[in-house]
Amino acid sequence: MGSSSPNKRRYHHGGLSEALVQAGIDILTEGGIGQFTLRECARRVGVSHAAPKNHFPTVDHLKSEIGARGFEQMVRELAVAADAAAGQSADSRFIAMGIAYVRFATANPAAYQMMFRDQQGFACTPRFLEAAEAAWDQLEEAVAAVIGLDRPDVEARAAHAFALVHGFASLIIDGRLPPDLATDQVIAQSLESLPDALRGVGTA
Amino acid sequence: MGSSSPNKRRYHHGGLSEALVQAGIDILTEGGIGQFTLRECARRVGVSHAAPKNHFPTVDHLKSEIGARGFEQMVRELAVAADAAAGQSADSRFIAMGIAYVRFATANPAAYQMMFRDQQGFACTPRFLEAAEAAWDQLEEAVAAVIGLDRPDVEARAAHAFALVHGFASLIIDGRLPPDLATDQVIAQSLESLPDALRGVGTA
């Protein structure tokens, strides 16, 4: 023992990669995506600007890792929202998750962007892929609970629900909805019709 | 007459700003957003790297102008799609527009990104604001045609529809839907339930 970082006390810094991820999240939280820089992350941690190379071959790998944490936290928050609505109907629980989804995205816009854009170079970390898939699984389960467990088109219906909440999240983050719009209300109202739509009421 | 550019034949280049916009669009079409650079635009047009400054104080202003062209073309394409479905029901026309929307976005992903992201510095050109508002008006009209012209909540319903198609567009552009998913079919199916949802069937 005796390093700067508490848990993993090995090598020079003792957990630089984790420290870089945390510094990146801090930068994103404080200054948004425009402030995010590999060199700034290194500066915050107190290492040279080339030190990150040993842990992340490219800045996109660091971004990917930050996106992974975003997915992990989002899954946690959605689970909490679902639990909080445990007593209610499946539809209500589903709607509560949708609201929590948009709430998470708008509360952590920079992290959300790391989860969905900005890495079309696709330097996806294994952890990112796992976390993203876990989020997708959570979505599919939620959809299945609403449309019935034996439906063959869960994937397609999940994509439908995904598009709606992701659309709201993206539009709000980018400020592309009318400023006078009561966003929360609009989202809640839009989500209300979603379970029926997913079930295909009136479509056979 | 006697300049390099055909129409506006004045000053040194004779329409540099328009040429820069076109060069930018070309770069985006060919190489995507990662290749887009103010200096590369200048290079293509054959002017020095600082020449654009006289027309666009900042690279974001050029991006904004490119986004404006994106909105303008999109409005045109949606109008064409609506006309092509002129004989059908209002719902069918609306769905056709939604499909055309996603089609435009996925066919011009880089332009679409210039329309919706990447300028949170908000160096919005007047032309951008006008074009974006025209697109919004088109959306509201389409929604009004489906839910009824005298509804007070057109804006909220338009946001609902907007979120759905924008969500699909964004997810496809960023490659965030399962690769095996029959996207076109999923979108068509999701859009089918949208008119009823907008009308608030079963919600009073």
Next chain:
DNA sequence: ACAAAATATTTACAGCGTCAATATTTATGT
């Protein structure tokens, strides 16, 4: 204790957006 592996630093490079100073062309007023 020693060799090997892992980790950090230093230095360098090319590219970027932006700015200031300068040059050149076009437009304008008389």
Next chain:
DNA sequence: ACATAAATATTGACGCTGTAAATATTTTGT
């Protein structure tokens, strides 16, 4: 027509970025 002002383009520089190579330092394994 000509001088002058305005508009437009060039050159060179600055600080920033991500990345790479060479070097130094620390930790690990035996």
